[in-house]
Amino acid sequence: MMKLSKVLALVLAAVMLLALCACGGKTETAQPAASGGESSAPAKSDAATTAPGKTETGTSVPVDPDAVKRGGILKLAILVTPNQSGFPISTGTDQNVLATTAIESLGRYDDEGQIYGFLAKEIITDPAAPSIVLKLQEGVKYHDGYDFNAKSVCETYDILLENGREANFANVESYEATGEYEVTIKLKEWRTDAVETLCITCGKMFSPKAYRDHGLEWMYTNIVGTGPFVQEEFTIGEKVTFKRNENYWIEGQPYLDGVEWIVCADQTAAVNMLKTGDINLIVYPNMQNYKSLLDAGFTRYGVDGCANISGDLGMFFASGKEGQAVSDLKVRQAICYAIDHQALCNAFTEGLGVVTNQLGVPGTKEFNPDVKGYPYDKDKAKALLAEAGYGDGECEVTLTFTPAFENVFVAVQNMLEEVGIKVVIDETDNIGDKLVVGGADPYVSICWWSAPTSVSAWFRYFSEHPTTMVGDALDLKEAGIIDCYNKCMTAATEADQKAAVMELARLCVDEYCLYCPFYATLSYYIGDDTIHDSDFGMRGNTQWTPETTWLG
Numbered sequence: 001m002m003k004l005s006k007v008l009a010l011v012l013a014a015v016m017l018l019a020l021c022a023c024g025g026k027t028e029t030a031q032p033a034a035s036g037g038e039s040s041a042p043a044k045s046d047a048a049t050t051a052p053g054k055t056e057t058g059t060s061v062p063v064d065p066d067a068v069k070r071g072g073i074l075k076l077a078i079l080v081t082p083n084q085s086g087f088p089i090s091t092g093t094d095q096n097v098l099a100t101t102a103i104e105s106l107g108r109y110d111d112e113g114q115i116y117g118f119l120a121k122e123i124i125t126d127p128a129a130p131s132i133v134l135k136l137q138e139g140v141k142y143h144d145g146y147d148f149n150a151k152s153v154c155e156t157y158d159i160l161l162e163n164g165r166e167a168n169f170a171n172v173e174s175y176e177a178t179g180e181y182e183v184t185i186k187l188k189e190w191r192t193d194a195v196e197t198l199c200i201t202c203g204k205m206f207s208p209k210a211y212r213d214h215g216l217e218w219m220y221t222n223i224v225g226t227g228p229f230v231q232e233e234f235t236i237g238e239k240v241t242f243k244r245n246e247n248y249w250i251e252g253q254p255y256l257d258g259v260e261w262i263v264c265a266d267q268t269a270a271v272n273m274l275k276t277g278d279i280n281l282i283v284y285p286n287m288q289n290y291k292s293l294l295d296a297g298f299t300r301y302g303v304d305g306c307a308n309i310s311g312d313l314g315m316f317f318a319s320g321k322e323g324q325a326v327s328d329l330k331v332r333q334a335i336c337y338a339i340d341h342q343a344l345c346n347a348f349t350e351g352l353g354v355v356t357n358q359l360g361v362p363g364t365k366e367f368n369p370d371v372k373g374y375p376y377d378k379d380k381a382k383a384l385l386a387e388a389g390y391g392d393g394e395c396e397v398t399l400t401f402t403p404a405f406e407n408v409f410v411a412v413q414n415m416l417e418e419v420g421i422k423v424v425i426d427e428t429d430n431i432g433d434k435l436v437v438g439g440a441d442p443y444v445s446i447c448w449w450s451a452p453t454s455v456s457a458w459f460r461y462f463s464e465h466p467t468t469m470v471g472d473a474l475d476l477k478e479a480g481i482i483d484c485y486n487k488c489m490t491a492a493t494e495a496d497q498k499a500a501v502m503e504l505a506r507l508c509v510d511e512y513c514l515y516c517p518f519y520a521t522l523s524y525y526i527g528d529d530t531i532h533d534s535d536f537g538m539r540g541n542t543q544w545t546p547e548t549t550w551l552g
Contacts, residue, residue: 119137359517
């Protein structure tokens, strides 16, 4: 058994949440995932459902399997240089999409953003214990021939702990192989993000043998997993190619002969390659290129409400010393009413972003449709400033942001000044110090942010020790924010968590006005119309199903 020590981790804030994905042994059928714990805990599990449109194992299947056209090479453009894709320590969103070609996870997201078992065919949660039991697929092997089993899962967890993932295991008391294909994880307390952390974030199963034989640096560019495709070539800055895994664990899959990732640091080159038919799809183009390709008749892959959508761009209110204007609720509300969210969305996302009045995005489980928010109303903003005792130009706030968002915040500055708020601009390359609670610049009254929209990442704002958010503008504990968030993260049932998440949105927006979202920036895939059953952007912003993808 592996015993873990306590780890205190404060994560630098305002970063986009990453998500990871997965797959796994040779079998034609498997047992359905469990739907609840095995103790007296509430029957509904956070993670063990079978996803809609899936087989009993959760594997994606085409509507008409007889219509599948086998063969062909799927060609994809990646717009960053992948250099850490084979070992999941510090990979970006694009690199995780690439890695999923060969590396699979213990769990996957379904249409509702819930997690079901994949390499772990059953994920059995017991909030009362508290514990998680993983029942693994049998007969699965890594590409190097190493057995995927309970021992290898524990070895992978060990390697993650050795390489900077201690914070992800801070709530884990122990994990051990309690059978050849069973892993039992004992938690210090029940938290609703435990399954996501251990089966998605830290659930990517790479070969422990490859790590031991070759070391960390080799793993970065040698992707050794259990997936439907085996890496052939990895040339940094040029391409990464994969061939069909002839020994893949799901009978009859994959359908493609191979997958080729072409590195296109120049987006114009990627756009031209798509237009000439040299590639099938571009991962995450900028909004301008996405819009031009959409207008040209190319196909969007994905939906706005998939799990772990990129994030909200907006402001949070921080008052690092007494007397700051944003310590007044009416001033915070006036600022929100002064912002034309749709205009910002239209101007800076080509109209393709999603306007939201809360951290949750419409279509996700975190979104509360009953939140009223603060629709654009300049007269209401001016009236609230007057009620707060401020005349024209007497209310002063500071905007802090990174150079990449200068245009957005110049527009915001103009909107605030139109209602009589004096704005001080503070552009910085090192925004981290100003985002962290108790940071080096206590004068900051409003900060830039790009906030994750998943409740599991909101510890940065609403936990006992938030790393960022409202600073001294509001006592989060006294306001009940921290207690409400704790309910979100310790709820024993989905229904209880849902109720707490809805209440948290109401408190943060309608009652206390803690932040001002502008719009959500989405994860887009765009390509030709030949790609089928890929799941690109459908259930997770990095999750796709290469084993069921086909061209036709």
